Amino acid sequence: MSTVIAPAGSARGQARRGGGYEQPQGRRSNFELYSWFFMRLSGLILIFLSLYHLVWWNLIVGVEHLSADLVRERWQNPFWRFYNVALLLFAMLHGLNGLRYSIEDYVRKPGAQVAVKAVAYTLILTSMAIGAFALFTYNPAVAAAAR
Amino acid sequence: MAIVDRAKSLSAALTYRGREGMWTWILHRATGLGILLFLIIHVVETATVIYWPQLYEGFLDTYKSAFFRFAEVLIFFSVVYHALNGTRIIVQDFWPLAMRRQRQLAWAAGGLTVLAMIPITFLMIRPLLGGPEPGEERHRQRIERQQATVPATTPVVQVTP
Numbered sequence: 001m002s003t004v005i006a007p008a009g010s011a012r013g014q015a016r017r018g019g020g021y022e023q024p025q026g027r028r029s030n031f032e033l034y035s036w037f038f039m040r041l042s043g044l045i046l047i048f049l050s051l052y053h054l055v056w057w058n059l060i061v062g063v064e065h066l067s068a069d070l071v072r073e074r075w076q077n078p079f080w081r082f083y084n085v086a087l088l089l090f091a092m093l094h095g096l097n098g099l100r101y102s103i104e105d106y107v108r109k110p111g112a113q114v115a116v117k118a119v120a121y122t123l124i125l126t127s128m129a130i131g132a133f134a135l136f137t138y139n140p141a142v143a144a145a146a147r
Numbered sequence: 148m149a150i151v152d153r154a155k156s157l158s159a160a161l162t163y164r165g166r167e168g169m170w171t172w173i174l175h176r177a178t179g180l181g182i183l184l185f186l187i188i189h190v191v192e193t194a195t196v197i198y199w200p201q202l203y204e205g206f207l208d209t210y211k212s213a214f215f216r217f218a219e220v221l222i223f224f225s226v227v228y229h230a231l232n233g234t235r236i237i238v239q240d241f242w243p244l245a246m247r248r249q250r251q252l253a254w255a256a257g258g259l260t261v262l263a264m265i266p267i268t269f270l271m272i273r274p275l276l277g278g279p280e281p282g283e284e285r286h287r288q289r290i291e292r293q294q295a296t297v298p299a300t301t302p303v304v305q306v307t308p
């Protein structure tokens with residue numbers, strides 16, 4: 001079927017015409033198998049999380065009506081903070097792993113690959129931590145004081 | 148077994164798969180990386196809403212600018228396409244028979260994306276052409292509710308039964 005073979009040293013499944021990778025065979029380490037499965041699971045969850053987020057802010061609320069107050073009002077409800085934590089977590093980790101696929105495809109020199117990965121992971125994990133910090137430490141009283 | 152390097156250069160990356168499969172794959176990767184780039188900026192920008200609300204309002208002004216409205220449509224398109232094409236990939240993984248209809252399914256994902264984006268683009272761009280902003284009615288009701296709950300500063304006549 002597929003004529004394209006994954007790069008040496010990668011335990012990822014074979015790239016497939018039309019997108020995606022074949023399910024890797026779990027041998028020595030099952031990491032690639034879990035990562036393959038995680039991409040699919042998080043993808044299915046993200047369909048609902050990300051599309052509802054986009055429909056809500058762009059089509060139901062309207063960007064012209066956005067304000068800090070409106071966001072804080074929404075964050076009063078723990079459900080929406082939890083929702084955002086889930087969206088943040090799944091989108092970032094799904095994106096991180098997707099970016100890893102791309103880096104492994106385009107940056108072939110081992111040393112350079114480690115360096116690029118380090119920069120990319122730091123960037124993504126830092127922004128994820130900042131976002132999670134905002135959501136977890138949200139306190140209506142503090143927010144009101146900082147007006 | 149010969150090891151065929153998957154991508155030696157961008158041009159190689161853009162040509163080695165051929166036909167529809169190549170384009171769906173490039174678009175899937177480009178939209179995924181594009182959303183990720185936006186997401187990193189978006190999350191840091193949103194985090195300012197608690198301690199620096201004025202700064203956050205400044206970011207919101209960007210969202211409201213005419214130029215960024217097109218960016219929002221592009222982001223919306225990216226998520227819709229990536230979601231539909233991703234669903235196709237997942238369906239093909241867990242239901243092998245669907246692999247035989249790969250080309251048709253790829254066209255279906257692309258077609259559904261275009262179909263969905265027609266009304267979405269219309270609603271999001273219409274305000275630039277003088278049309279109404281989405282959520283106008285909600286917004287009006289919210290302002291009314293706010294005014295009704297702050298009688299201290301505004302001399303609103305309270306009708307009490």
Ligand code: HEM
Pocket residue numbers: 019020021036039040042043044045046047048050051091092094095097098099101102172175176178179180182183186226229230231233234236237
């Ligand atoms: C909306 C629902 C989504 C679905 C159904 C979905 C599904 C998928 C699938 C099935 C893959 C292929 C994984 C593989 O090849 O093993 C993938 C790759 C990827 N996704 Fe998503 N995804 C979604 C949302 C997102 C979001 C929000 C982002 C950005 C943060 C993202 C970024 C990526 C990236 C960068 C790749 C790698 C592309 C490549 O290797 O060519 N995805 N996605």
Ligand code: HEM
Pocket residue numbers: 050053054057058063066071074084087088091130131132134135182186189190193194210218219222223226
């Ligand atoms: C261009 C269209 C978009 C607009 C107008 C928008 C608007 C907003 C607004 C107003 C908030 C703060 C209120 C809330 O908690 O929901 C927010 C937060 C958030 N958005 Fe979006 N968004 C857009 C696209 C996206 C996309 C495509 C993603 C992910 C794939 C995303 C992920 C998030 C996350 C994770 C948060 C929570 C951030 C945090 O505090 O950590 N957004 N967005």
